[in-house]
Amino acid sequence: MTASPKLYRHFATQAEIDGQYNPSLGVDDPAAEMRHYVEVSQQARERLPCRRNIPYGPTLAETLDIFPAAQPNAPVFVFIHGGYWRALSAGDFSSVALGPQALGITTVVVNYALCPQVSIDEITRQARAAVAWVLRHIGSYGGDPTRVAVGGHSAGGHLAAMSLLAPWARDYGLPDDPLAGALLFSGLYELEPLRWSYLQPMIQLDEGVIRRNSPTRLVRPCATPAWVTWGALESSEFARQSTAFAEQWRRAGNEVELSPIADTHHFTVIHGLEDAASPVCRWLAARLGL
DSSP, X not given: OOOOOOSBTTBOSHHHHHHHHOGGGGSSOHHHHHHHHHHHXXXXXXXXXXXXXXXXSSSTTOEEEEEOOSSSSEEEEEEEOOSTTSSOOGGGGGGGGHHHHHTTOEEEEEOOOOTTTSOHHHHHHHHHHHHHHHHHHGGGGTEEEXXXXXXXXXXXXXXXXXXXXXXXXXXXXXXXXXXXXXXXXXXXXXXXXXXXXXXXXXXXXXXXXXXXXOHHHHOOOOOOOEEEEOBTTSOHHHHHHHHHHHXXXXXXXXXEEEOOBTTOOTTTTTGGGGOTTSHHHHXXXXXXXX
């Protein structure tokens, strides 16, 4: 009897890949996890000063929300949300401003268009355009453009990594490696397995999209230090993706920390951003000179 052909690595079926890459399968109540984001985000908007839906690009989806720190010339954290490029919005993640704002960090939460209305190529362009907008304009909102860190969760981790790898001088006329730190949660750094997953009808991957948008394949020397992390309770593929990207980052001579966050899964791994005393907020503050 012949062996089943492999779709990706040792995985022979979509069900096997979905078991690794569908985070909802690993938690008891996915709806409750989403309610947490929405409810705490509402609390954040009620508690914190906020400028919402500021355009950074020409389309209606290209907006961002700014949660300014109390003091002027504050360092800045740019957060890019997840949702596998096809769901959710910046408004669902206002919660990530709570911890940084308490530490004196201005937080910017990025919105972007979603698949299948646009491609992952276009979403990557939008994420980079949002970071470029912050670097150019955050001074008008009390932020310090020389102290900007980027972060993201899940698909947002992918987009944050793609932002690190942008040719800033060539494409944007900005200094090379203009970011002070990168906080990457449960990112997707090699897109190939998702081509064989339940997501494919929505994200429509092909060889070109995968090649152009897989950060592990694109790593270059970069002066920005990164913490690559994931939830310790997540699937082995999320751990492997993070480890492979961090190894490439280190191999290129770049500074990286690689460690999971204990007792968290895919949805709770970013809860530390709600707490100024958490390890992720302390790491962020240190990279931003606080």
